[in-house]
Amino acid sequence: MGNENLVFEKYLVSKGLKLTKPRKIILNTVFATHEHFNVDELYDQIRKKHKDVSRATIYRTIPLLVEAGLIKQSLRCLAKDHYEHTYGHNRHLHLICEKCGKIIEVESKETENILNKLAKKHNFNIKEFNIGAKGICNKCRKK
């Protein structure tokens, strides 16, 4: 219940685009939970209430949400792109279990600081961090 709506509308207007009903529905469904999501999950979720929003529109709206700084592309899992919130969420890194797919989110300003330093050395302007590791989680290791 932040003002994603405001942010999104501002972005759209600045590009000469419109905050239409389907776009509102998509935005609100995306921000109805805090979870990562992929297009299929989002589509199913939306379809529970709104039978008139198409996959095409979802695929077309996601890049707008990304551009507006509301979400970002996250992991790729089972051949599908996944997304996560950036607006209203602290940045975090991911520990992904290769066995069960579980995602552990951990905050770490430290790693970002180091990356920032390294980027400076290379005259590189960081827009977005992508930090994580794959491995085996606690539960799966015990099996």
Add this chain to the structure above:
Amino acid sequence: MGNENLVFEKYLVSKGLKLTKPRKIILNTVFATHEHFNVDELYDQIRKKHKDVSRATIYRTIPLLVEAGLIKQSLRCLAKDHYEHTYGHNRHLHLICEKCGKIIEVESKETENILNKLAKKHNFNIKEFNIGAKGICNKCRKK
């Protein structure tokens, strides 16, 4: 010219698999350069010399190379999976330019140490790091 061949053969034998001609060709082409690659690039490279290696075999061999610890899945660029060497190469992180696609490779043991600590806290067993950032490179920023 390390002994990727030996490593690969050892791995294959341990799984009851065979180091066949196509697999040798693929392995050697992969290790003929130090560059990241995707399947198309690898296929073209191989086809210059060997008209009889199919895409299917390349797709089937890559997971074996990954499992053998010789390469790892790296970035995904333009809807294609990319791979990079792990055998014989120090680990590094990637700064990826969103404009021109340039990839800057940087070493950083520091970030890995931090991730290791965090993983310990969560009883997570890291198999592979995935560290990087997207942004704008020096050249593109000047435009």
Add this chain to the structure above:
DNA sequence: TTGAGAATGAGATTTATTCTCAGAATTAAC
């Protein structure tokens, strides 16, 4: 109210990757 441009749904299309299958290669035992 209206008109110009933007947005939509439906379904076709694209394309990386995976699968199928009949024949070929491999390897160990004889």
Add this chain to the structure above:
DNA sequence: GTTAATTCTGAGAATAAATCTCATTCTCAA
């Protein structure tokens, strides 16, 4: 060397996520 059991292979079909097309509908400023 032959054989037999198994693994591999190439070719092309199949799959499926993501993109595109297009005729129609919506939006909003004037």
